[in-house]
Amino acid sequence: MxxxxxxxxxxxxxxxxxxxxxxxxxxxxxxxxxxxxxxxxxxxxxxxxxxxxxxxxxxxxxxxxxxxxxxxxxxxxxxxxxxxxxxxxxxxxxxxxxxxWGPFDGNRLHLARSIVGRAPGDGTAIRAGPDGGFCVAHGSMVHVYDWMLEEHPPINLDYQRVNDAIWVDPKNVVISACERLGRDDGGMGLFNALTGELRFKFHVKHENQVKSYTGGALCTDSYSKLFSSCKGRSNEYGIGVWDQVTGKQIDFFYEPNGWSLGDADKLQWLHRTNCLLVSTMFPRKDYCYVSLLDFRVKNMVWGWCDIGDPINEERRVRDAIAMEETNSICVVNEYEDLGFIDLRGSEGTVRWSSRSRLMKGQMPDEPCYPKLALHDGQLFSSMNDSISVFCGPEWVLTSRLKNSRGGSIFDFSIGGDRLFALHSEENVFDIWETKPPPII
Missing domain, CATH: 3.30.710.10 (Potassium Channel Kv1.1; Chain A)
Known part of the structure; x- marks a missing residue:
């Protein structure tokens, strides 16, 4: 029985x-x-x-x-x-x-689908969601797709240019935007990814007064905190911190002299050290600035700038990413030369590894700036119309992802066991997936 x-x-x-x-x-x-x-x-x-x-x-x-x-x-x-x-x-x-699809592996990715976006003009950013969906920013619009590649109602910022977007969970996305001249409707907002509705805005307070500001690069930590670079009209230049659940401001790190935190292109939370990586790259500034902020002591605990670096006099750094496993920061220049900075060293010298000999053909007339990503111990670097995958302790090039349609890759993002790449032409974006292992 x-x-x-x-x-x-x-x-x-x-x-x-x-x-x-x-x-x-x-x-x-x-x-x-x-x-x-x-x-x-x-x-x-x-x-x-x-x-x-x-x-x-x-x-x-x-x-x-x-x-x-x-x-x-x-x-x-x-x-x-x-x-x-x-x-x-x-x-x-x-x-x-x-x-x-199976567990994410950059060396086993295959092109599952290419989609032509329906928004006018070129896209500015693509961001992977935690459950296999993604969003694409075009000017003042953010188009949201679920993991089935069905498009939800778009998020319209009413002619405010989108600077960055980040998923806080599968149903909510935070968007930063430019402040419009003469109006106080810039900054950041939390939107329902399914309906496009604004749930609440993230305010910046200085001396008990709400200030208007432009929101820049975004990131989150492991404790429901949201970080954003902020550029205001008076003294609110720096990095703001909010509770992403309530939208309440928690902290603010004001920009010290000589650094460009308010113009930061990229933020990254380091879970092991509880520090925030802040990177400001060319062409936003003449030189690249990379720093680590520790909010517990209210101090910048580490910093590096490529001023005086002979390799980068004509090959400026375009992106940076921290690699906590090796206590280092990886930077990349416009020729896909990878540089590694040991965080344990006081001088901040760069060990460069040239990748330009691996590139074939001529540089395009309007090349897109390379971007970096780190996922499951693999390093990814976009360059022109392809994405390189590097593995191992010496970061050896192991594979390339390339789609002949759409021109150079403007941006890419990894999440939900997928890689999404946004091309500079025709609003084409690619979805790369790992095939599931065979069941024996």
């Missing part, structure tokens, strides 16, 4: 299905099936009770087979988007995503 107790029968939209509690257990406690049975997935009666669900039976068959085999097979007569919608109802989206 043990086998009898394990059997479960469903009537889904008038069609009968029979499976086992063991198979349903693969759905997890957060699924609809997890709420139907006890925590041990055991049925308490010898009799088989039929459970009626008023949903699409064809999609249920696909999802039940997914729980049995771990593989996703969608018949040609079943709309793929309908399967995703039903997976959302049953709480099985994570299972569908896992079946569609």
């Amino acid at each position: 043990g086998v009898q107790k394990d059997r479960v029968r469903f009537n889904v939209g008038g069609r009968n299905f029979e499976t086992t509690a063991t198979t349903l257990g693969n759905a997890g406690q957060n699924s609809l099936f997890g709420s139907m049975f006890d925590e041990n997935w055991g049925l308490q009666s010898d009799a088989i009770t039929e459970h009626f669900i008023d949903r699409n039976p064809d999609c249920f068959a696909v999802l039940l087979d997914l729980l049995r085999t771990g593989e996703l097979h969608i018949p040609s007569n079943v709309p793929e988007k309908l399967v995703y919608s039903e997976a959302l109802f049953y709480g099985l989206l994570d299972h569908v995503r896992t079946a569609k």
